[in-house]
Amino acid sequence: MPNAPPPTIFPAMSDITVGSGTITPVVNGEARSVSAGSTMGDLLRTLALDPQLVVVEHNRTILRDRAQYDALRLATGDTIEIVHFVGGG
């Protein structure tokens, strides 16, 4: 594993949970409980969504760079829209 990250005594930030343990962003119109500290990438993985097949809007900002999903920490009250292409004329 030549490309493995260097070992660290600190856990990854996404593994740290804070406070009560859950937060409730609003995803596609419905409040959803996720672990505190979750990122957008975590949410998509929890929902079993392929990031290549969806587009995400966070608090009315479209996330055009999928590489930023894992750096974006979610918070209670965040409004998240996850859309995709469906049949239409």
Place this chain on the structure above:
Amino acid sequence: MTTLLSPARPAEGLDTPFVIAGREFRSRLLVGTGKYASNDAMVRAIDASGAEVVTVAVRRVNLDRTRDEGILYHLDPSRFFLLANTAGCYAADDAVRYARLARAAGFNEWVKLEVIGDQETLLPDTAGLLEATRTLAADGFKVMAYSNDDLVTALRLEDAGAVAVMPLASPIGSGLGLLNEFSIRTIKHRLSVPVIVDAGVGTASDACLTMEQGVDGILMNTALAAASDPVRMATAMRCAVDAGRLAYLAGRMPRREVAVPSSPTEGLLE
């Protein structure tokens, strides 16, 4: 059904290139992906149509998975040119938001812009359409604007930066065919950008008659999806679009209200 047509396009070598905003497309028939009985029926009909441009809509992912998956599970985006629409938008701002979401999917910066003004007829909101066209064109989009069959609106859309104007033949999903040949012909005659008739075509004769007006292409959805046999109808539409296009280019004979014999009037027996 593949035996009905030769593999070569009937119009190959006889037609001029179909170009929108500098990009050449191989078929003047553009098709939608909505309202099919099944995804399999949709894929087979689109294949039969020969279309390159296929429209798709932007909607929320159904997170509990009670409905079907997205269209990209069924339609290979490397085989088709995906043209996202803004169907369902009643305000310029909404249409701009949907267009930007579609662009973020990463396929292209084209959009079939719809800004609807009336729920019953689904006729376009001209003011909203112009505003959204300006905003999106300034943001780098290639806007194909779904429009009324009104010359002045079409001219304004061209001025606003639309790369194609898409006047209706008749209301969306109505299947009423081409209601105003004159306005479609006038729009085509006056615009520099391509004119693609969108909505209202119901059967092959509608498509042929529409292409005979000289327009650059036709976009249809329900005519295929709601036919009893979408594959046969898609094949018919493919032939009709080619037939109408070639007839237009060929230049029809003048109409006369008297008979003119086709056989010699000399050499008849005494």
